[in-house]
Amino acid sequence: MALRLIGRLGRKPSSLIFNSRPITTLIQNPIQKNSPPQQQQQKRGYVSEMRKTAFEDRICRLIRNDVQYELDRSPLTQLVPKFKSFAIDERSGEQWIRLNKKFGDNEEIKVEVTMFQVSTPPAKDSDVTTANDLELYISMVVDIFKDEENGILEFFCNVWPDSVEIENVFMRAQDGMTGKPYMGPPFDDLDDELQTSLYDFLEERGINDELAAFLHKCMPHKSKNEYIRWMGSIESFVARKK
Structure with missing residues (x-):
């Protein structure tokens, strides 16, 4: 009975046999096993940056391809500076242009x-509207000045490929x-006669x-x-590095 008791006391506790590292090592580094090494964090950051760069490069490549397609269809040209007696201001970066001229001794026309814009023709029975039915027109505002004592005679117009159509005329x-x-x-x-006279005007x-x-x-x-300028601005922004 005494020998059995001595034998039991001579055995190492199972908790010390489970891990061969000293207890002091486990106490000093209690969470080392669960925290990712610094090298893994650096690798993940590098992979993430590579994916971001590849995504941005793809956007830039698509933009350049689209711009090249447009240039292959027709070259980029600047607007002419004049048409007859009108001077033309291209208004770079905006959705409109301005024409100016003098008329007579005291009139200025802007x-x-x-x-x-796209005009859809009136729907007809059993008809389907197709792309061939759509017409492009331009909105135009004509301002006629005389002097500071007078107001401005203003015309709102729709411009079709072969005609100018007055929508409204008023003073402001x-x-x-x-x-x-x-x-x-x-x-x-x-x-009708007044309409004709205003067209003649x-x-x-x-x-x-x-x-x-x-x-x-x-x-x-x-x-x-403007489209190519817009595409170039987007490409420049995407490609810009911090």
């Missing part, structure tokens, strides 16, 4: 032209519109079918220039 102050001024009735509601000042045809040739260049 024309603001926006990019293309030179310092802009405030509130909700009366802008007159729809142009089509005016007397614009015709005499160079706002005519010839200008309409020029704008429909000019604005595609403006649209393309």
Whole structure:
């Protein structure tokens, strides 16, 4: 009985046999096994940066491919500085251009032209609208000044490939519109003879079918220039490093 008791006392506790490292090592580094090594953290950061760079490079490559496709279709051209007696301001980076001219002794004419818009023809029974049915037109505002004592005669127009269509005509102050001024009735509601006279008024000042045809040739260049400029700005931003 005494020998059995001595034998039991001579055995090492199972908790000390389980791990061959000294207890002091386990106490000094209690969480070393669960924390990722510094090298793994650096590797993960490197892989993440590589993926980010690859993603940005792909965006830049797609942009360059698209720009090259546009340039292959037609070269990039600047707008002409003049059309007849109108001086042209391209308004780089904006969605419109401005034309200016003098007329007579005391008139100044300013024309603001926006990019293309799409007109859908009226729906007809059993008809389906296709891309061939859509028409492009340009919105145009014509301001005619005389002197500081007078207001501004303003025309809102739609410009079609071969004609100018007046939508509204009204007077406004030179310092802009405030509130909700009366802008007159729809142009089509005016007397037919008055409508003709107002078209002649614009015709005499160079706002005519010839200008309409020029704008429909000019604005595609403006649209393309702005598109390529916009794409270049995005590529530059994406490619910029911190």
